[in-house]
Amino acid sequence: MSIIFADAWLITMNERREVLEGASVCVEKDRIVAVSTRQDLEKRFPSAEIVDCHGRIVMPGMVNTHTHLFQTLMKGLGDDMVLKKWFTCMTGPSGVHLTTEDAHAAALHGCVESIRSGVTTLVDFMYVHTRPGMIKAVVEAFDETGMRGFVCRGFASLGEEYGVPRELIEEPEHAIGDAREQMRRYNKPGARVQVGVAPNMIWAVDEKGYRLTRKLADEEHALITTHLAETTFELQTAASRYGQTDTEFLSEIGFLGPDVLAAHCVHCKPHDIRILRHHDTKVAHNPCSNLYLASGCPPIPEMLMAGVTVGLASDGPASSNNHSLFQAMKFAALMQKGFHQDATILTAEKVMELATIDGSRAVGLEKEIGSIEIGKKADLIVIDFNNAFMTPIHHPVSAIVYSALGNEVTTVMIDGRFVMRDGVVAGVNEADVRRQAQVHADDLARRSGSDKFNKRPWRSMAI
Numbered sequence: 001m002s003i004i005f006a007d008a009w010l011i012t013m014n015e016r017r018e019v020l021e022g023a024s025v026c027v028e029k030d031r032i033v034a035v036s037t038r039q040d041l042e043k044r045f046p047s048a049e050i051v052d053c054h055g056r057i058v059m060p061g062m063v064n065t066h067t068h069l070f071q072t073l074m075k076g077l078g079d080d081m082v083l084k085k086w087f088t089c090m091t092g093p094s095g096v097h098l099t100t101e102d103a104h105a106a107a108l109h110g111c112v113e114s115i116r117s118g119v120t121t122l123v124d125f126m127y128v129h130t131r132p133g134m135i136k137a138v139v140e141a142f143d144e145t146g147m148r149g150f151v152c153r154g155f156a157s158l159g160e161e162y163g164v165p166r167e168l169i170e171e172p173e174h175a176i177g178d179a180r181e182q183m184r185r186y187n188k189p190g191a192r193v194q195v196g197v198a199p200n201m202i203w204a205v206d207e208k209g210y211r212l213t214r215k216l217a218d219e220e221h222a223l224i225t226t227h228l229a230e231t232t233f234e235l236q237t238a239a240s241r242y243g244q245t246d247t248e249f250l251s252e253i254g255f256l257g258p259d260v261l262a263a264h265c266v267h268c269k270p271h272d273i274r275i276l277r278h279h280d281t282k283v284a285h286n287p288c289s290n291l292y293l294a295s296g297c298p299p300i301p302e303m304l305m306a307g308v309t310v311g312l313a314s315d316g317p318a319s320s321n322n323h324s325l326f327q328a329m330k331f332a333a334l335m336q337k338g339f340h341q342d343a344t345i346l347t348a349e350k351v352m353e354l355a356t357i358d359g360s361r362a363v364g365l366e367k368e369i370g371s372i373e374i375g376k377k378a379d380l381i382v383i384d385f386n387n388a389f390m391t392p393i394h395h396p397v398s399a400i401v402y403s404a405l406g407n408e409v410t411t412v413m414i415d416g417r418f419v420m421r422d423g424v425v426a427g428v429n430e431a432d433v434r435r436q437a438q439v440h441a442d443d444l445a446r447r448s449g450s451d452k453f454n455k456r457p458w459r460s461m462a463i
Contacts, residue, residue: 061120063359088163127154
């Protein structure tokens, strides 16, 4: 079966970064097979189904390089807290009470939300394993919605003195053994969903945990992701424990490498950036979360100038409050312009690269996804710009990054399959997904005591 997306404003993200008006794309099975005019493609593929995209933008599906899907149930509970307080007072205690049913409901909602906002690949960092079956619960949500991505088996092996709940702490041998078991269950050649491994952060993982992670990834050829230099607290902890930054320590023990995706890197110094580039370690940039938690402004322009690969991310909805990469693109550009007082330092075009082709490179899939090119996977999104926010329109990339709200996505294809068409999500009943997520969110907040944050007094100012 062939499908032609016809007469679109096509943002290819190919090597030449071509933006084509009145262009068409043909898909066969799970691959892009042609890019040309509608007339040409209809001649070459006479039996193809036509999807009329006149007055619409077609672009590659976006890659969200870092989130915590279980936090979908915690939106709005962590307002106005820095990371350590946010984790120890709300997120950690909520994680203790998380069930597999909660995790599945949260992941389903997060996947639907992501699809609706044009994301076709997700990296989920799942570090709550108080009960067996958490990875299975998330993978099943990926399967039900058709999402592509990585479900990374996270863990903490220490940190009780810093406020990490005891119930979330595991022996590293146990965590790595479970991660290996999940990888061997799910990581088949060409699988749309892969399992990775995710040691949490420097104040919650010991040296053995990092070393065992490195060994596992080498043996199983799996993605590693971890939090790095997110706040000054990480730097203080690394300095007191190891006498160096967390980046320097992880380099010294042989942990870093091209298969490592480091989330945040807000407080990486020039030497740390050189280390990341030396190891070809990738970075997941979470602008909304870094601002929400008052973590700081990461040196993204400096990383890009140094040749570090950076992908874009939403972070978990407990610290950014949604999965929208439309918001992340806008924040990514604006925060750097304002911080550096340089309007040219990060352009709309560059943040779109972070959300697409650079994101695919960050997860090692640049040969498969991230651009509209012949032979690549058919991960495509259709954006209807016929609305008051995106019009009048002059440049499609500018309109997407600076004007769009994120709900303009009408159709999403992953692996050659429609996972949303004309605004209707396939595979799941979206109303039921939202309803169940609310039920689980309310129940989890009650069980964990986080519902106290629902009843906070009105706060106009913190002082």
